[in-house]
Amino acid sequence: MIKLFKRIDKRYIPSLLAILLLTFGQSVAQLYMPNLNGDIIDKGVMAGDTDYILRTGGLMLLVSLGGMVCAILGSFLAAKVSMGFGRDLRRGIFTQASSYSLKEFDKLGTATLITRNTNDVTQIQNLGFMLLRMMLMAPMMLIGGIVLAVSKDAVLSLIIVAVIPVLALIIWLVGRSTIPLFQAMQRKIDKLNQVLREKLMGIRVIRAFNRDDAEKERFDSANTDLTKTAIKVNRILAIFMPLVMLIFNLIMLGVVWFGAVRIDAGAMEVGQLQAFLQYIMQIMFSVMMVAMMFIMLPRAQASADRINEVFALETELLDPDAPKAPEKTGKVVFDHVSFGYTNAEELALTDISFEAAPGETVAIIGSTGSGKSTLANLIPRFYDVTDGRILVDGVDVREFKKEELRKRISFVPQKALLFTGTIADNIRYGKEDATDEEVQNAARIAQASDFIDEMTDGYNSMISQGGSNLSGGQKQRLTIARALVRRPEIYIFDDNFSALDFKTDAKLRAALKDEVKGATVFMVAQRVSTVMDADKIIVLDEGRVAGMGTHRELLKSCDIYREIVASQLSEEELA
Template identity: 35%
Template sequence: MSSLKVLYAYSKGLRKYFVAAILFVIIETSFEVIIPLLMSDIIDIGIVQKDTSVFIEKGIQMMICALLSLICGLLYARYASKAITLYGEKLRSIQYAKIQEYAFINLDHFETSSLITRLTSDVTVIQNSLINGIRPFARGPVILLLGLVMSFIINKELSIIFLFTTPVLGIILFFIVRKVAPMYKYLQKAVDRVNQIIQENLTAIRAIKAFVRDEYEEDKFEKVNHDLAKISQDTFHYASFNTPAFQFTMYAAIVGLMVLGVQMIQAQTMQVGELTGVLSYVLQIMNSLMMISNVFLLMTRSIASCNRVVEVIQEPIELKSPSLPLTPKDASIDFNHVYFKYDQNAKENVLTDIDWHIPSGSKVGVMGATGSAKSSLVQLICRLYDVSDGNIKIGQVDVRDIDLVQLRDMVGIVLQKNTLFSGTIKENLRWGNPHATDEQIKEACKIACADEFIEQMPDKYDTYIEQGGNNISGGQKQRLCIARALLKEPKILILDDSTSAVDTNTDHKIKEGLANMKSLTQIIIAQRVSSIIHCDQILVLEDGKISAVGTHEELLANSEFYRGLYLSQQKGANL
């Protein structure tokens, strides 16, 4: 229930709408409960005594009650829809804002498909529970209590039957909820798996078509879709026991009342109108119990979704800005005996004892075999992850003592996986600087050699980029990402294998353009020696450890790995 308390706290500002909705339901229900009592008077007084004035008086009262009930029902619908719609919007916004605060290590705790499900399906489940739950939640107890009171007022002896039927219904509800409650959690996880397969399929649709894996993907989807259907079937199968069980108890109670009522009428201890009134209240009371049971089932399902939403909201942010941030003196970088692993419970480190100094304004290269932790190394600089041991300093200040916004503003990073968003080229570039002028955009594109292909496009900088940049080549995507990073005007620029898809000539031009930016500290991760041969120093990583550091000439003399890589690439270039 703690998750319900958390979500209740986020209803602040909307509670007045919820209270108004519940209040109007209670008033509406109160008028409905009075109607059978008026009807009893019509039968016992109006019909038996043939008093026409009773028909008119009680009939008008019944019409007034019905009209007021209708008005209250309409007001309930207005306030309930407003409350639930705004609450769903608020929950989605809170989750989305929280995800934006996540560090990479937080995102590692969730599947992307699961986060999508939590923002959409789980919030919808909560909304549906409220839509279908507020009315019976308010009506059920009111009808139950007032119905019992009214039926006892009409005839105490006949109403004793409720003391037997109510516990039976409670026991049925207990066993149904106990069985169904754990199943809703598995149901939402099954939805996660379906979303994951759909997401992977749509993201990799070109590869699927190229390798003719359509049938294989269809089989994968059929399996998870079947699993979802099976779990849904089992869950709703047990939940559906609720209605027939309650109907059986209700009709059994009606039969019992009819038998007792007929005997009491024959013994002249009760009138026909009283029996009619009690039977009306039986229907209302049984329906109220069914409403209450449905509310429990709705709560049971929504609690699973509430827990999942709260997991996103209460995920502890691993990386935070310091309370008293410091400002770096320059753009120098120092790795002081840095150790790092993605999971603190992992047995081995990804990076081990990295001790390295990068002077401000210098150009350094990083090389190593696949899996040598090159990308992990540079991601620590802008605190996409925190070090496990040791520290990293920028301008003699520990990165953990620098405000996160300031730190990431001073570091421009182009990761291996280039990401562009749907929108124009200009809109994508302005991610680097929302206030960049057209001249600044063109200058950044010129350094990144992106102007070469942009100027050839019909709409130039207003050319529309599809989601993920699917309508441009990999090399064009890389150059746009470099230009976007340059628009930040960073003090440190990290290029993580970001020219791998461009030709050697273009790569050379980009390096020449960057070389003119004298005050910029550059870290270049590359597979081609030609991309880093000009660097002031080159770091060679092997299995997350420093193998060698030096200039191109020094590494040719001292590093067997670097020398072998250089000679193999030279040999390939001469073929």
């Protein structure tokens, strides 16, 4: 927790100092009130002095007004600081997560990152506000109340000395019991978010296979698990609060009892007992504030640990101290490249070597799980190679700044991803300052202009979240247009023609030839018809190169390629 609060920006220091002064002023006002009240009884009511009652009563109003102003301003500043700190934490988590490679995302997972940036930060915000308001006031009220209570009657104050250690022990036991449970709750919230996210994202698949009941059971199981833990925590807290109130009422009963005895013995006045009772209430109120803090602290501590874990997890894909930026040509070389995912038993790619020259189209084909997409992900350095090296324009990709490397590449992922906004905005995602003519030209080459023109608002038509108002082929064509508008030196198409019919596929590849002339093109595909015109075809089998060459060369030399071709083309087409 302390490690997390060290991240508070220095610009909040004046506000923190102001909160400290305002809290001190509010505490002084509240501690002064019982003394004035006792004086009114002893010196005003008992003596029948009306003027003294009016003067002291007016002073009490002024003190109350001052305390109220301090409380309002203190609460406002505390809210401003805690909410600002929460905003800074969210920004920090988002920035940190944005720097992660796919390896770190695979390690943490999307669901937990969402929870840590929302629920966990909210827990820290709430604790921060409570700390600035209650935790600052509680020690002042506790110490001040004890000192003033002792000044009124030292003998009667022994009751407080006897009870406070008991309360401290109860608070410690509750904190010890709830911290593991709150940590478990945050993990179970992660699980619940994961199930819910999968349910919402996979709604089409779930309904297509009539798995609604099964998904409801998954959600109910995760929800019930979280509920049981939450109930267990609240049972502990439900016992804790009445127990503290019972002790509080016993103290008040004891003070009234022994106070009456001392008044009867002439050792104490009625006003002093009244003031003493109010000081006891303030002391107990301070203890209650501390107790509330200890109720919130375990869950906030669990959240702080999870947030610190995000900040502590550094990406392995660091920019070099002396990055290189060679002339842009688009040449790509794989030099004995091997790669394995974290905790995987086998390498995904083994000893891959080839060259791709500018103006050349390199197709990558193979069975499912052969490593095609993995190979494509290594070029823009989404992952770092395990062995070997990848050269772009003669320089190892690890010697580039990631931003500089990716400026040279247009990447079209296997899963077509669109953002909420207009069609033009989504195409301009590839080039922010693209003109209308460039946007329209990219859409025309990607064979997307026909369906765009048919839409009511054309290029200003809105795309819903995830492109759910478009077909799979329409989404793929827009993602291709987004890559084309950038006009880089290297294009990577990761199986982006699978949702297109053969006619559109052929038209798109024909239009691409002139558009990407001079650039290096990588085309991952399942269809033989998509790759057969490529300058170089790389056949992958279980992460290894099974063959390399043109379509005709591979038909003669590569059995695996012949099998793939025979499974897709007729004998006439094959001939």
